[in-house]
Amino acid sequence: MSTPRETRFVPPIGGPMRELLRVAAPVDLGAIDPRSTPGLPEVAAGEHRKGWAREQVALLGAGLGRQQEMLYATAKAAQERPASAGRPAGSVLLVLQAMDCGGKDGTIKRVAGAMNPLGLHIRSFGPPTPEELRHDFLWRVRRALPPPGYAGIFNRSHYEDVLVARVASLVPEPVWQARYDEINDFERELTGAGVTLVKVLLHISYAEQGARLLERLDDPRKHWKYNPSDIDARARWDDYQAAYAEALSRCTTDAAPWFVVPADRKWYRDWAVAHLVRETFDTLALGYPAANFDLGRERERLRAGEAVAGGAGEMNSR
Numbered sequence: 001m002s003t004p005r006e007t008r009f010v011p012p013i014g015g016p017m018r019e020l021l022r023v024a025a026p027v028d029l030g031a032i033d034p035r036s037t038p039g040l041p042e043v044a045a046g047e048h049r050k051g052w053a054r055e056q057v058a059l060l061g062a063g064l065g066r067q068q069e070m071l072y073a074t075a076k077a078a079q080e081r082p083a084s085a086g087r088p089a090g091s092v093l094l095v096l097q098a099m100d101c102g103g104k105d106g107t108i109k110r111v112a113g114a115m116n117p118l119g120l121h122i123r124s125f126g127p128p129t130p131e132e133l134r135h136d137f138l139w140r141v142r143r144a145l146p147p148p149g150y151a152g153i154f155n156r157s158h159y160e161d162v163l164v165a166r167v168a169s170l171v172p173e174p175v176w177q178a179r180y181d182e183i184n185d186f187e188r189e190l191t192g193a194g195v196t197l198v199k200v201l202l203h204i205s206y207a208e209q210g211a212r213l214l215e216r217l218d219d220p221r222k223h224w225k226y227n228p229s230d231i232d233a234r235a236r237w238d239d240y241q242a243a244y245a246e247a248l249s250r251c252t253t254d255a256a257p258w259f260v261v262p263a264d265r266k267w268y269r270d271w272a273v274a275h276l277v278r279e280t281f282d283t284l285a286l287g288y289p290a291a292n293f294d295l296g297r298e299r300e301r302l303r304a305g306e307a308v309a310g311g312a313g314e315m316n317s318r
């Protein structure tokens with residue numbers, strides 16, 4: 001007899017990741033070791049931990065796929081029967097921020113890649129287009145929000161407007177200073193509309209970024225990812241860390257908390273983010289909506305149809 005395939009993931013130790021990785025204001029990023037591995041269980045020690053983490057992410061992704069389905073089904077039911085819906089139709093939105101080479105793309109590939117692609121809504125934010133610049137900074141973000149029933153992922157986000165916009169002086173200080181409150185108002189509005197936010201900073205070290213940039217330069221297959229301006233941003237490392245610390249401190253709220261994931265180790269990063277997303281889905285206590293049709297009647301109609309088409313069906317099956 002073969003051993004049953006393991007279907008349960010190993011939970012983090014020391015508490016849920018949402019508690020272990022949640023920031024408290026004032027945030028001191030220097031006190032968080034990018035190589036640390038909060039919550040990692042003992043079973044993941046030693047040589048095998050990379051492979052172990054990969055397997056765990058696959059398990060978590062499969063579980064998330066089931067949660068995604070319930071989220072979608074609930075939203076669909078709410079749209080069809082607005083009056084009878086118990087809870088507001090919602091979505092989950094994972095916001096990923098990081099310095100260049102911080103692993104946003106890799107996290108999406110690994111974590112979203114383990115989830116159900118049908119229910120994903122992934123959007124990336126680059127420098128604003130001329131059209132986007134004609135509107136306020138949240139305009140393009142509103143247009144990118146996941147519809148009810150979807151798990152959204154933001155690869156960069158409205159936080160760039162208090163990060164690069166601040167460090168590179170893209171707007172005058174009073175403009176970016178006002179944005180922290182505008183972001184909090186915006187996120188409160190989203191939460192009220194049923195969007196559950198999980199905001200994650202992938203925290204890498206200066207040394208690790210240097211190594212990853214060099215890897216990009218050394219590999220012709222990675223040149224497309226390299227941008228000479230990455231070095232300019234790297235030269236302003238301390239200013240960016242300060243801007244991140246302030247953004248996290250001023251915009252971590254009970255409704256929309258910030259989490260810092262130590263990200264120098266890619267396998268830990270993916271494992272930690274997968275758990276954060278799973279725990280966020282768990283807070284929604286999802287289930288499947290009741291049928292909005294008469295089951296007995298539908299069974300009856302199906303039987304009646306079979307009786308009429310029975311002869312033809314048999315002939316086709318020969």
Ligand code: AMP
Pocket residue numbers: 100125126127128156157160161164165170
């Ligand atoms: P990447 O994520 O490597 O494709 O790079 C996207 C680039 O877009 C980064 O250099 C970001 O700093 C930049 N970016 C994203 N959002 C904004 C924004 N609101 N204002 C200015 N630059 C931005």
Ligand code: MG
Pocket residue numbers: 100101225227230
């Ligand atoms: Mg880049």
